[in-house]
Amino acid sequence: MQEHLIHLRSLLHDYWPHLALALSVILGASAAIHAAMTKNDVRAAISWVGVIIMSPLLGPFLYLIAGINRVRRQSRLEQSADVFYEQVTYLHPPVSDIGALVGAPFRSLQILGDRVSRSQLRNGNNVRVLVGGDQTYPAMLQAIEQAHSTIALQSYIFDSDRLGREFVSALSRAHQRGVQIRVLVDAIGAKYSRTPIVRLLRREGIRCALFMTNPLGFLRMPYANLRSHRKLLIVDGTVGFTGGMNLRESFMAQYSEGKPSQDTHFRLEGPAVMQLLASFRHDWQFTTREDLSPAYWHASSTPAPRPHVPARCIASGPDRFMASTHHMLQGAFAIAQRHIRIQSPYFLPDQILLGALNTAARRGVQVDIVIPGQNNLRLVNYAMTAQLDQVLRAGCRVWRARGPFNHSKLMTIDGAWSYIGSSNLDPRSLRLNFELDVEIYSRDTARQIQNLIDLEIEEAEAVSLESLSSIGFGKRLRNRLIWLASPYL
Known part of the structure; x- marks a missing residue:
């Protein structure tokens, strides 16, 4: 046995360059073929094939980590997303002819939306524009303080700064009132804070999760290329917030020496809120495998304050709704x-x-x-x-x-x-x-x-x-x- 080990070591010592070359050729060819056969964007295919060829061992490894779209292969979860959108009972029927409301040219845009979105265009929505963190965050905190049954919060960045701690405190008080709470933060976005916000949330007993923490199954690392960039807050299934704003103190004047960064967010009431919640429920199940009961999380449809406007959610991502x-x-x-x-x-x-x-x-x-x-x-x-x-x-x-x-x-x-x-x-x-x-x-x-x-x-x-x-x-x-x-x- 010892002689065989010595012989094997001798072979590896003498022929390791040849073995490394063979391994690089096999891995590189396999990765390049996979990229060429699965990438629909010719630029992405050419880029990845170039990286693989120019870096014989590193290239295939990078492609394994960042180039393979594993999310699109989650067909069962993607099919379940359609179920989430179908489980909602709406007060307002789908808009039949948007041209009568805003002009004939928009009829074709409504048809396009019908074909690329899971959601239907529905009237009965009230939309309020919120400018900057000084308008947005107080409105969100007020909604959390008034919550009776459920709170769903999703953000790309949820900093554990002074503003973040305000939100944690408000969520903790809601939790103590018996409100069911789910918080979903992107795994990459969570790294913007040295002390991740999830530690503070878990300390308060609030259910939270990180999106896409371990997609490969055996490598404990975030999948940096696929991120949840969605920003959602849905309270009691009746009030929703969405837009471009993360949860960061740099967007508030009191924390930024009167010179905050700017952003725009929106407060919604009406059928679109149920569509926001359907998106959150899908992402939460994708992350945690917990199916949030529509009977509890979806509020009975109630009229939103006027004026009513037609609206619908357009969800996109590296799945079958990529484009x-x-x-x-x-x-x-x-x-x-x-x-x-x-x-x-x-x-x-x-x-x-x-x-x-x-x-x-x-x-x-x-x-x-x-x-x-x-x-x-x-x-x-x-x-x-x-x-x-x-x-x-x-x-x-x-x-x-x-x-x-x-x-x-x-x-x-x-x-x-x-x-x-x-x-x-x-x-x-x-x-x-x-x-x-x-x-x-x-x-x-x-x-x-x-x-x-x-x-x-x-x-x-x-x-x-x-x-x-x-x-x-x-x-x-x-x-x-x-x-x-x-x-x-």
Whole structure:
């Protein structure tokens, strides 16, 4: 036996380069074939095959960790999502003809939404716009304090800072009143705080979980590429909050020396709240395998305060609804007749959406795009700058907002249709993250959002081709090289 071990060691010593080469070829070929056969986006396929070939051993390992979409293979859970949406009893029937309410061009957009969303477009919703943390967080805390039966809270980032502790205290008081509470935080977002918020929640006896902590089954690490970016709060099944705002003290004036970061959130009542809850229930079951009983968590449908507006949730993510938001934006840009207003902190649309925006501008539609003057992600800002010339040449107008960083994700079409929620216009939101957005057919809501965007434009700096060309060659080269990596930012 000892002689065999000595002989084996001798063979490994003499032939390890050959064995390493054979292993790298087998792993690399297997990974490259898998990428070529399963990736629907040719850019993603080429990128991954290139990484695998250029890094014979490291490349396949990176592809195993970040390149394989295991979520889409969870067919049983994805089918159960449809059940969640069907278990809701609504007071208001689906909208039969949106054209009669906001104009004929929007009929095709309603049909598109019917085909890419699990949810039906329903009237009877009340939408309240909340500007900044100073309006949003007190409204959310008030709803938690008034909760009687259930609270569902989901956030990408839930910091354990002073604001986070306020929310934990409010949730703890609700828990002591007998309210059933579930809190879902993304595993990557939880790492923004050195002391994860889940420790504080568990200490108070509040049921909580981290989304996508262990997708590989044997590696105890977050799956960094697939994140839950949804921001939801549903109280008693009757009041919902959603939009772009995480739970962070930097968005409140009292914690930011009077200079908070900006964002926009929305308070909803009506059928859309049940759709928010259906999304949460699916994500909670996906994470914990606990099915929240619709008989208890779904409130009986009650009329929302007027004015009533048609709305529906659009859930998207790296599952069979991967391209839902992408399709909705394409459709919205195609039916625009007068004006497209966009505000996004991270504006990195792919060539399809760029083409749709540029075509709208060439048709005579006024396209205004507002991005931050000061961005919290430097690399994303460099990549954005490298791509702005593509929309400027087509006649779109681009504005860099002054003042504090604005994290708002807002869009309106022709003053009648609004798209709000968690999605950014970047590759991560459009292909990798789990997102939740809401389309709203209301001229009043659109006017409020337009006013917010127009206020930014009034104080913003216009970006021009001349200003872009005046940037030094070294910085333009840097921006372009980082832009090449934008799918991974």
